[in-house]
Amino acid sequence: MSENYYTNDGPVVSVLIPTYNRPQSLYKALVSVFRQDYENLQVIVVNDGGEDVRDIVDSFHDSRLEYICRNENRGKAYSLNEAIGRSEGKYLCYLDDDDIYYPFHVRMLVDALENETDCQVAYSDLYKVYCNQFPDGTQQVLSKVVEVSRDFDRFLMLVFNHVLHVSLMHHRDLIEKTGPYNERLNVLIDWDMTRRLMFFSDFYHVPEITGEYSHPAGDSDRISVQRRKDKNEYMENVLTIMTTRPPKPWPKFGDLSIIFISERLDKRAGKTIGEIRHRTFYPYKLFLPMPESDFNRLNIDMPNLVFVSAGSSSCAELQLDTALKKCDGEYIALVPADFSVRDLWIENPIYALINCSDQRQGFLLDKEGGHPWAAVFRRDDLRFARTHFSDLSISESLKAAGISIRWPRNEELPFQFDNLYNEALSIERDGDWLEAAQIYEYIAEKFQNRLWMKRLAARAFFKAGRHEESQNICNEINRWRPTVDTLFLEAKIRRENGDLDSAIELLTTAAKTLEGHELIWT
Amino acid sequence: MDMTKKNTEQDNDSTQHYDILQELGDCHTSVGDYIKAQQFYEKAAILCPDEAGPYVGLGVVAMQKNLLDDAETAFKVACRLDKNSARAYAGLGLVAQQRHHYKKAFDMFLKCLELDTDNLIGILGLFQTSCQMGSFEKVTYYLETYLNMHPGDVSVMYPLAALYMKDGKLEDSKKMLLDILSLDRNHRDAAYLLEELEHNMAQARQEAIQTL
Numbered sequence: 001m002s003e004n005y006y007t008n009d010g011p012v013v014s015v016l017i018p019t020y021n022r023p024q025s026l027y028k029a030l031v032s033v034f035r036q037d038y039e040n041l042q043v044i045v046v047n048d049g050g051e052d053v054r055d056i057v058d059s060f061h062d063s064r065l066e067y068i069c070r071n072e073n074r075g076k077a078y079s080l081n082e083a084i085g086r087s088e089g090k091y092l093c094y095l096d097d098d099d100i101y102y103p104f105h106v107r108m109l110v111d112a113l114e115n116e117t118d119c120q121v122a123y124s125d126l127y128k129v130y131c132n133q134f135p136d137g138t139q140q141v142l143s144k145v146v147e148v149s150r151d152f153d154r155f156l157m158l159v160f161n162h163v164l165h166v167s168l169m170h171h172r173d174l175i176e177k178t179g180p181y182n183e184r185l186n187v188l189i190d191w192d193m194t195r196r197l198m199f200f201s202d203f204y205h206v207p208e209i210t211g212e213y214s215h216p217a218g219d220s221d222r223i224s225v226q227r228r229k230d231k232n233e234y235m236e237n238v239l240t241i242m243t244t245r246p247p248k249p250w251p252k253f254g255d256l257s258i259i260f261i262s263e264r265l266d267k268r269a270g271k272t273i274g275e276i277r278h279r280t281f282y283p284y285k286l287f288l289p290m291p292e293s294d295f296n297r298l299n300i301d302m303p304n305l306v307f308v309s310a311g312s313s314s315c316a317e318l319q320l321d322t323a324l325k326k327c328d329g330e331y332i333a334l335v336p337a338d339f340s341v342r343d344l345w346i347e348n349p350i351y352a353l354i355n356c357s358d359q360r361q362g363f364l365l366d367k368e369g370g371h372p373w374a375a376v377f378r379r380d381d382l383r384f385a386r387t388h389f390s391d392l393s394i395s396e397s398l399k400a401a402g403i404s405i406r407w408p409r410n411e412e413l414p415f416q417f418d419n420l421y422n423e424a425l426s427i428e429r430d431g432d433w434l435e436a437a438q439i440y441e442y443i444a445e446k447f448q449n450r451l452w453m454k455r456l457a458a459r460a461f462f463k464a465g466r467h468e469e470s471q472n473i474c475n476e477i478n479r480w481r482p483t484v485d486t487l488f489l490e491a492k493i494r495r496e497n498g499d500l501d502s503a504i505e506l507l508t509t510a511a512k513t514l515e516g517h518e519l520i521w522t
Numbered sequence: 523m524d525m526t527k528k529n530t531e532q533d534n535d536s537t538q539h540y541d542i543l544q545e546l547g548d549c550h551t552s553v554g555d556y557i558k559a560q561q562f563y564e565k566a567a568i569l570c571p572d573e574a575g576p577y578v579g580l581g582v583v584a585m586q587k588n589l590l591d592d593a594e595t596a597f598k599v600a601c602r603l604d605k606n607s608a609r610a611y612a613g614l615g616l617v618a619q620q621r622h623h624y625k626k627a628f629d630m631f632l633k634c635l636e637l638d639t640d641n642l643i644g645i646l647g648l649f650q651t652s653c654q655m656g657s658f659e660k661v662t663y664y665l666e667t668y669l670n671m672h673p674g675d676v677s678v679m680y681p682l683a684a685l686y687m688k689d690g691k692l693e694d695s696k697k698m699l700l701d702i703l704s705l706d707r708n709h710r711d712a713a714y715l716l717e718e719l720e721h722n723m724a725q726a727r728q729e730a731i732q733t734l
C-alpha cells in the first residue's frame with residue numbers, strides 16, 4: 001500500500017463499493033460519490049460476480065474510479081477485503097450499491113477525524129428510505145426517517161450495532177490491527193467489523209444526516225434480509241462475532257478471563273459452558289482447568305476456549321490456582337459449575353468493576369449472591385489473594401487479602417440510558433404521553449443522544465396535547481438539524497394555529513427532502 | 523439478546539410522504555391556492571391509491587372552482603375507497619345542496635353525521651338544508667350532540683338557538699343566545715335574534731295578561 005495518502009487538498013479517502021446485480025441503483029450511488037464536495041477520493045467498485053457493470057463505471061470517465069470485476073460470487077466480506085487490498089487512502093469509507101451519500105458526507109467526516117477528535121473512527125446519521133421498489137429499478141419513497149442516531153456507547157456496541165456501516169469512516173491503518181472482514185460470516189459482517197474497530201479506538205458521532213440507505217417495503221429479496229431468516233445460521237454468525245478476538249494489544253478494552261471451576265466435566269458443566277458461550281458479549285477467554293482426559297469430551301466450536309491441565313482429583317482452589325497462572329486478562333471471573341448464566345451476567349458486574357475506583361473490590365455475578373466467590377475481580381487482586389493465602393479456601397483467601405465482594409449499585413450498572421429510555425417507551429405504550437415526554441426531556445439533559453431524545457419529546461408532547469411545548473422543541477431542532485418528521489410535526493402545529501404560510505414552508509422542505517431535491521443537501 | 527427493536531427510533535413509517543402531500547394539499551386549499559392544492563392531492567393519490575383523503579381534497583378543490591360534476595365524481599371515488607369517510611359524504615351533501623337537491627343533500631349530511639357526529643360541515647349543512655326544506659326533524663339532536671363535545675362553538679350555538687326559538691323553547695333559546703354573546707359580544711346575528719326573541723317574549727306576556 002502506498003503511504004502517500006496526503007495531497008495538497010487533504011488526505012485521500014478510499015470509498016469502497018461492493019456491488020451485486022443492482023446496475024440502476026449503482027449508477028445513482030456513484031453519482032452521489034462524484035458529487036462530493038471533497039474531491040480527494042479513490043473510488044473502488046467491486047463486482048461480486050454479478051451482472052457486469054463496466055459500462056456504468058466507464059460512463060463516469062473519472063480517473064479516480066477503479067473497477068474490480070470478478071466472475072465468481074464470493075460475498076460482501078470478500079469483496080470488501082479485495083477493495084481494501086487495493087485502497088491507498090488515509091481513510092476508508094463504505095457505500096452499498098443501493099445507498100447514497102449527500103454531497104458533504106466525505107468532507108464532514110474527514111473534517112471530524114482531522115480536526116475535531118482524536119478518535120480514529122467517525123460516523124454520521126443516515127435517513128432510512130422506506131420505499132416501494134419496482135422491477136425497472138425505480139422506487140417510490142414512502143418515508144425517510146432517522147432510525148438510528150446514537151452516540152457511541154462501547155458497552156452497547158457489544159450487544160447491538162448502533163453505527164450504520166455506510167456512515168462509517170476510519171483510518172485505513174486500523175484494518176491492520178482488526179484484521180480483514182470475516183469471510184466466514186454471511187450476515188452481520190458490518191457489526192463484526194465495528195465491534196473489532198472499537199478494541200482500538202473510540203468512535204466520534206457526527207449527528208448530521210449525510211446520506212440515505214434504502215429499505216424496500218414488503219418481503220425484501222436482499223441477501224442480508226434473507227439470510228436472517230435462518231435462525232440457526234444467524235445465531236452461528238452472532239456466536240462467531242461474540243467469540244472473535246482481534247490480535248492484542250487492545251488499547252480500548254481490558255481482556256476478561258473466565259475461569260470455570262467444576263469437579264468434573266458432566267452434563268451440568270457442559271450446559272453452563274454452552275450458556276456462557278451464548279450469553280457473553282464482553283470479549284473473553286474461557287479457561288477450563290480439568291484433567292487432560294476430559295479435553296476431547298467437550299465438542300464445542302469456541303476459538304476462545306483454553307484447556308488447562310489439572311489433576312483428576314483437584315479441588316476448586318487447585319483448579320483456580322492452576323488456571324490463574326495461565327490467565328492473561330486484566331479481569332478475572334470465577335464461575336462455578338452450577339452457576340445460572342443470565343443475560344448481561346458478566347456485562348453488569350464488569351462494567352461496575354471497570355468504573356470502580358475502590359481498590360480490592362470484586363463484584364458478584366448474580367444479584368442474589370448464591371455463590372460466595374462467583375464474582376469478577378481485577379487480576380492483580382485475585383493473584384495477590386491466591387499467592388499470599390494459597391492454603392486458604394477461595395472465599396477465605398479473598399477475605400484475608402481484604403477483597404470485598406458485592407453486587408453493583410444501580411448507578412454503577414451499564415445501560416442507564418437504555419433503562420430510562422425503555423421506561424419511557426413503556427409509559428408511552430400505557431398512553432401517558434406527557435410523562436413519557438418529560439422523561440425524554442430529562443434524558444436529553446442528563447445523558448447522551450440529545451437530538452434523538454428531543455425528537456421523541458416533541459412527538460410525545462404533541463400526542464399529549466401539549467402542542468406549544470412540542471412546537472418549541474421542533475422549532476429548536478428544525479433550526480439546527482431538521483428531519484422530515486420534525487418539519488412535519490411543526491407544520492401541523494403551525495397550521496392549527498392558523499400560521500398557514502409557515503406550515504406550507506415547512507411542509508415544502510419536508511416534501512423536497514422526500515423527493516431527493518438537491519437544495520436540501522447543501 | 524436482541525436489542526435491535528429497542529434501539530431504533532421508530533418502526534417503518536409507510537405513510538409519512540403521503541401525509542405530508544395531503545397536508546400540503548389541505549394547507550394550499552385553506553389559503554385558496556387551488557392549483558397547487560390539486561397538484562399535491564394528485565401526488566398523494568398516486569402514492570396511496572387506496573386512500574380516500576386525496577379524493578376528498580380534489581372534490582373540495584373542484585367545489586371551489588364550481589365544477590360540481592368533477593366534485594361529485596371525486597367524492598364518490600372517496601366514498602367507494604372508504605365507505606366510512608364522513609368528509610366524502612359531507613362533500614356529496616354540499617354538491618347536492620348546490621344543485622338544490624335538498625332531499626339528497628339532507629340524506630348525505632345525515633349519513634355524514636352518522637359516521638362522525640363531530641363533522642361541522644355535516645352539522646351546518648344539515649341545518650341549512652333543513653331550513654331550505656322547512657323540516658327540522660333530527661337536526662336538533664345532532665347540534666346538541668356536537669355542542670356537548672364542543673361547548674362554546676358559536677357557529678353551532680347560533681343555529682341551535684334559532685331552532686329552539688322556532689320550536690317554542692324560548693327560555694332555552696334565550697340562554698343560548700346570551701351564552702353566545704358572552705363568548706362573542708360582537709356576534710350581531712345573535713344580538714338581533716335575542717332582540718327579536720325578547721320582543722316575542724314580551725309580546726307573549728302582554729297577550730297572556732290581556733287574556734286574563
